[in-house]
Amino acid sequence: MGVPSTMKATVLVAPHRFELQQRPVPVPGDEDVLVRVRACGI
Numbered sequence: 001m002g003v004p005s006t007m008k009a010t011v012l013v014a015p016h017r018f019e020l021q022q023r024p025v026p027v028p029g030d031e032d033v034l035v036r037v038r039a040c041g042i
Helices: none
Strands: 006-013 017-024
Touching: none
Parallel strands: none
Antiparallel strands: 006 017
């Protein structure tokens, strides 16, 4: 399975205000790791 070009991200846009946005998947550097999160609970 390949890496998609976009991902869903929760972004803090103002104090106490979050938005769900589509963002580009970051490109890892030479000493970085890209991790896929399958599920998250808050």
